[in-house]
Amino acid sequence: MYGGTNNTGIIKNQYSGPAQPAPQALLESIEELSCLLQELREQVAPATVQVIDDSLPVITSQASAPQERHRALIAVATIAATVGALGQPVVEAVNRVLGLLGAL
Numbered sequence: 840m841y842g843g844t845n846n847t848g849i850i851k852n853q854y855s856g857p858a859q860p861a862p863q864a865l866l867e868s869i870e871e872l873s874c875l876l877q878e879l880r881e882q883v884a885p886a887t888v889q890v891i892d893d894s895l896p897v898i899t900s901q902a903s904a905p906q907e908r909h910r911a912l913i914a915v916a917t918i919a920a921t922v923g924a925l926g927q928p929v930v931e932a933v934n935r936v937l938g939l940l941g942a943l
Contacts (some may be wrong), residue, residue: 861901863893869899874933876915882925885916898936905940912937 894911919926
């Protein structure tokens with residue numbers, strides 16, 4: 840708004856209904872990914888472990904914003920890709936989760 844007095848903005852009370860629970864397939868895929876990341880963290884450098892540890896709560900929390908979760912998934916997939924064959928199951932699990940989230 841330019842100038843004027845007593846200006847009132849537009850109030851948009853948008854409600855999309857109650858939050859829907861995550862589908863069982865997504866929950867199972869995230870659990871599998873979490874287990875794989877726990878195994879992978881034992882095979883990488885301490886600085887890389889920190890990235891995994893920072894990403895894991897974002898990935899597993901249903902309260903995470905979609906963009907944050909996507910970033911965390913890409914971060915752990917990148918780490919997994921750099922360690923070669925050890926990380927291949929993690930990359931596949933991340934792709935499965937991204938597919939279930941509709942982010943592929």
